[in-house]
């Protein structure tokens with residue numbers, strides 16, 4: 001039997017900002033359908049790692065492989081068709097949506113930009129809102145007319161419009177009222193089960209991490225300091 005390719009394979013990743021070595025040869029793998037938590041104190045390089053994984057910032061060294069393709073070897077033209085499969089969900093739920101665009105338009109935008117908008121577009125948007133646990137009426141609202149939790153759901157619906165295989169969740173609960181966090185975690189767990197999504201889950205909340213993730217990679221000062229063996233990726 002051939003070895004199973006990890007969904008995400010990060011090898012010796014390096015990110016520098018001038019003299020600051022933010023990410024220092026970080027390596028980890030993430031299987032399809034798995035949640036890998038990236039934890040560590042503020043400033044240890046978690047968000048820089050996330051940005052480099054998503055190729056929002058090209059790394060200064062190392063390799064990022066996604067579904068068997070080396071993203072770090074591709075120019076922007078060849079990277080573009082692969083980008084939809086990896087979607088970020090950020091801490092600030094309002095930050096990822098345009099303030100003047102309705103939720104419905106925000107969710108429709110990836111379908112339009114990726115040339116997938118047709119007669120079935122409106123029904124697909126309704127389906128995505130429903131998948132994210134938003135009532136249809138929320139689609140007509142602007143982000144500031146939603147609660148933080150509803151807005152985070154709208155951001156997730158928009159991410160799902162790209163039919164991703166990996167969500168990079170950068171502190172997706174931190175800006176939310178504690179009473180809303182369980183709802184978002186339940187939504188993420190449900191989506192993972194239904195869609196087989198892989199999650200790179202960045203958090204500093206150990207209670208959440210222990211409850212929510214399959215494996216944990218701990219960073220300090222740009223380096224991985226502990227990465228439990230986890231399940232084997234070779235079958």
Ligand SMILES: Nc1ncnc2c1ncn2[C@@H]1O[C@H](COP(=O)(O)OP(=O)(O)OP(=O)(O)O)[C@@H](O)[C@H]1O
Nearest residue numbers: 017020021022040041042043044045046047048049
């Ligand atoms: N745009 C930037 N320019 C210069 N230095 C940066 C920049 N972004 C991050 N850094 C530095 O890189 C290091 C890693 O920062 P990063 O934001 O990746 O850490 P983090 O673990 O995500 O922190 P937090 O949990 O506070 O978001 C820090 O020393 C930070 O000051």
